[in-house]
Amino acid sequence: MTLHLPNQRSQHWKDALPGLLNQESSAPVELDCGEWSLNCSDWQQLLQLLNTMGRQLRWIRSRNPLTVVSAAALGLDAHLEGNCEPTAAGSDEPDGLLIHQGTLRSGDHLQCDGDVLIYGDVNPGARVSAGGDVMVWGRLRGIAHAGCHGSTTARIVALHLRPVQLRISTAVARGPEDQPLDGLTEQARLDQGAIVIEPAETRRFR
């Protein structure tokens, strides 16, 4: 049986969850988070709550991409429900884009199969790898790997492209030694097996 967190306007999940848990048997919990936006510390509180009640989480479902990302970052089995996919317009890949909000700090490693959009910086020592494109709405100063499953058309775009290392498909390149101009959005793509950096194209992705 699946537990449904209440609508955001009616009740806060922290208040509702103990009651919901009491109704059910002791089987592992399947949680439908609805529209709730839960960050990592929310998840930690939620897991702690489950822990104190002696329950385990089997999987979670959510309509909010941020919730899914933060749950996945904590190693939970998380699924995104389709109906508010923010980038679905015109795309023929339904689970195409992963949005990560917040800075990736040293030691973090964000992985996904589709494209990834990061609202924040990728700091030195952090890594992003994506099956598709890597887009950073911020400064990319760590390691980015686009097309990690072999796609050679994948691109890496950042408002501020200052990576330690770039990888596209199987190609690897060190970041540029001379610092490019500020305020120039750049992209990296594969050109005949080598990674080239150029001003970002203004045309739509894909």
Place this chain on the structure above:
Amino acid sequence: MSTTRTILICSGKGGVGKTTTTANLGIALARSGASTVVLDADFGLRNLDLLLGLENRIVYTAQEVLAESCRLEQALVKHKQEPNLALLPAGNPRMLEWLTPKDMQAIVALLEEQFDYVLIDCPAGIEDGFKNAAAAAREALVITTPEVAAVRDADRVIGLLNTQGISPVQLVLNRVRPKMMSSQEMLSVDDVTDILALPLLGLVFEDEQVIVSTNRGEPLTLSDGNSPAARAYSNIAGRLQGEEIPLLDPAKMRRGLRAKMRELMQTKIF
């Protein structure tokens, strides 16, 4: 009781000044009238007691408190000159084998009943020692120096603190050399805050007096001495308590006597 502020002092990298900061901040807070306790969570390589000059007064440690073979009051070591400050010494390094985050929370809960400020001196690294110390803290001060490796490690630690739900996390930039900064041989303040994206609580300039004072076991903030580091630590303590004290600008610090002389020579008086 719930107004107690439990602050973790951590850095990731070793040797950037966690223990020195803990000792000096502890004294500065105590001098301002707040009852303060410093907890040495660096069980493996304890030396907070050395810096405070209290090594020879330790009878019981956190270990005995946890084992309930003594009362907390017996283990707390009052500072000889600053009665508002107490130290809870770290126990035997063997504690590392069995200490859990729950034990740390138990100790800190005991301390929070009695004190306004609990400062936890965190060990270097991000292994069990760090996790134990972080489990009990509510806020954190991340100490870093303007070096690439220290900033990288601090960044990693901040990420871990964020997942633990510790907030606010503030930054102290230690061992700043204004001269090297202005000649761009060292990371600038902006370089560091750019990467770490944390509010800067204070800058501490490189100061030889720190070495003298740590060897003597008398933190700089203990006397009314006017060394740059002592002033910086007092300012940080003030800002922690909500005072508005402007940050020093390393670019202006550089203007030593010689620079002023040269300026005078170049001014046309007639």
